[in-house]
Amino acid sequence: xxxxxxxxxxxxxxxxxxxxxxxxxxxxxxxxxxxxxxxxxxxxxxxxxxxxxxxxxxxxxxxxxxxxxxxxxxxxxxxxxxxxxxxxxxxxxxxxxxxxxxxxxxxxxxxxxxxxxxxxxxxxxxxxxxxxxxxxxxxxxxxxxxxxxxxxxxxxxxxxxxxxxxxxxxxxxxxxxxxxxxxxxxxxxxxxxxxxxxxxxxxxxxxxxxxxxxxxxxxxxxxxxxxxxxxxxxxxxxxxxxxxxxxxxxxxxxxxxxxxx
Amino acid sequence: xxxxxxxxxxxxxxxxxxxxxxxxxxxxxxxxxxxxxxxxxxxxxxxxxxxxxxxxxxxxxxxxxxxxxxxxxxxxxxxxxxxxxxxxxxxxxxxxxxxxxxxxxxxxxxxxxxxxxxxxxxxxxxxxxxxxxxxxxxxxxxxxxxxxxxxxxxxxxxxxxxxxxxxxxxxxxxxxxxxxxxxxxxxxxxxxxxxxxxxxxxxxxxxxxxxxxxxxxxxxxxxxxxxxxxxxxxxxxxxxxxxxxxxxxxxxxx
Numbered sequence: 001x002x003x004x005x006x007x008x009x010x011x012x013x014x015x016x017x018x019x020x021x022x023x024x025x026x027x028x029x030x031x032x033x034x035x036x037x038x039x040x041x042x043x044x045x046x047x048x049x050x051x052x053x054x055x056x057x058x059x060x061x062x063x064x065x066x067x068x069x070x071x072x073x074x075x076x077x078x079x080x081x082x083x084x085x086x087x088x089x090x091x092x093x094x095x096x097x098x099x100x101x102x103x104x105x106x107x108x109x110x111x112x113x114x115x116x117x118x119x120x121x122x123x124x125x126x127x128x129x130x131x132x133x134x135x136x137x138x139x140x141x142x143x144x145x146x147x148x149x150x151x152x153x154x155x156x157x158x159x160x161x162x163x164x165x166x167x168x169x170x171x172x173x174x175x176x177x178x179x180x181x182x183x184x185x186x187x188x189x190x191x192x193x194x195x196x197x198x199x200x201x202x203x204x205x206x207x208x209x210x211x212x213x214x215x216x217x218x219x220x221x222x223x224x225x226x227x228x229x230x231x232x233x234x235x236x237x238x239x240x241x242x243x244x245x246x247x248x249x250x251x252x253x254x255x256x257x258x259x260x261x
Numbered sequence: 262x263x264x265x266x267x268x269x270x271x272x273x274x275x276x277x278x279x280x281x282x283x284x285x286x287x288x289x290x291x292x293x294x295x296x297x298x299x300x301x302x303x304x305x306x307x308x309x310x311x312x313x314x315x316x317x318x319x320x321x322x323x324x325x326x327x328x329x330x331x332x333x334x335x336x337x338x339x340x341x342x343x344x345x346x347x348x349x350x351x352x353x354x355x356x357x358x359x360x361x362x363x364x365x366x367x368x369x370x371x372x373x374x375x376x377x378x379x380x381x382x383x384x385x386x387x388x389x390x391x392x393x394x395x396x397x398x399x400x401x402x403x404x405x406x407x408x409x410x411x412x413x414x415x416x417x418x419x420x421x422x423x424x425x426x427x428x429x430x431x432x433x434x435x436x437x438x439x440x441x442x443x444x445x446x447x448x449x450x451x452x453x454x455x456x457x458x459x460x461x462x463x464x465x466x467x468x469x470x471x472x473x474x475x476x477x478x479x480x481x482x483x484x485x486x487x488x489x490x491x492x493x494x495x496x497x498x499x500x501x502x503x504x505x506x507x508x509x510x511x512x513x514x515x
Binding site: 055056057074075076077079080081083085087089090091100101103104105134150154 | 407410507
């Protein structure tokens with residue numbers, strides 16, 4: 001299987017008033033095509049920097065980011081992004097919000113065709129009937145669903161998500177995990193998910209990467225050896241519990257609290 | 262029913278205002294060369310109706326033109342300040358200082374600079390007094406755009422211009438219209454300032470001045486009411502534009 005994303009020896013530091021602040025230190029990550037890579041780590045360890053590097057919004061100080069065998073130096077149309085804030089444009093309807101990337105990536109696409117594509121996705125995430133609503137008329141969970149549709153409407157190779165479910169309540173969050181699973185079953189794409197929810201990383205991920213504290217490097221990689229058609233119940237099996245335990249221990253180490261209980 | 266209420270309530274308020282005015286003048290027994298009352302006004306309008314139309318039109322077009330220039334210049338200036346921190350830091354003190362200068366002091370300056378260019382001077386003053394709120398609101402609207410809004414398009418390789426057109430511009434519209442409502446009334450003040458102060462002026466301001474010269478108080482008050490009427494008309498024209506272009510920002514009540 002070929003690797004869609006390759007992060008090779010990436011180091012990055014932010015320039016601050018009190019000198020350079022290194023956030024990533026010789027980071028190496030590979031994600032095979034159509035795999036789901038969840039990234040966890042202590043707060044402030046440089047996880048969000050990682051998303052900006054992969055999407056080409058930022059260039060690393062050192063090291064290389066490769067996507068589809070091409071070196072990433074600037075933003076590209078084959079990436080979709082979703083943030084913790086759904087970032088819905090209030091002057092557009094939900095449907096028009098979802099269609100936004102198509103206007104940039106495929107301006108020659110016919111409006112009817114774009115609409116059909118957006119409607120199809122909205123139906124898949126359970127937002128049929130809300131196409132003509134304004135974002136402020138929807139709940140936070142529904143806005144985040146629409147945001148996911150917008151992130152994949154142009155069929156990107158990679159979907160990069162920075163804590164997209166972080167601001168939602170637990171039950172809504174679990175609903176959205178299942179929506180995510182269904183979307184990927186319908187049309188596979190490679191995923192990078194930044195999260196601080198270990199259950200989320202195990203439920204969604206094919207591999208879970210634990211980053212060390214700042215400056216972050218790869219501390220641990222967990223292969224999530226669970227079937228693809230997971231249900232929430234799988235999180236209560238001994239196998240998943242064991243994985244969660246391992247991850248929790250790794251986080252503790254990353255926080256610099258070795259063996260503390 | 263709802264539309265009836267929308268029209269009836271403000272009209273009733275205006276009627277009440279006129280009644281109180283009439284009552285105060287009547288109770289104090291002021292003659293109309295001290296203070297005119299609303300019942301004095303119709304006679305003034307009937308007598309000078311042609312002048313009101315001509316002068317009112319002059320005031321209106323010069324105000325609208327000045328305001329139009331303020332919109333164009335204010336928006337451009339706001340864009341420069343919104344996108345460049347350097348420009349923001351450089352221009353803010355200058356702008357605030359300029360805005361603090363009483364515009365009446367500029368009338369003689371302009372009159373000397375552009376002698377006899379009455380129309381030009383009037384439009385220029387309407388513009389000078391009204392561009393500030395627009396520049397500031399557009400500047401703040403653009404500079405406070407959350408980076409995530411930019412990133413959703415930037416991550417797709419969209420150009421700066423596309424991001425401005427699809428995100429920054431529409432997102433700034435509510436602030437822009439808020440400022441425009443302030444600027445409308447300011448522009449009227451600018452126009453009238455020149456019309457009243459400069460000799461042999463034109464427009465409603467000059468009509469006010471001639472009423473003062475002739476001790477015709479009903480005429481002076483009739484001019485003020487006419488100005489108020491034009492102000493209201495222009496204000497609601499802006500409200501209408503706001504409904505059309507930024508109606509999304511209005512949340513349903515309740």
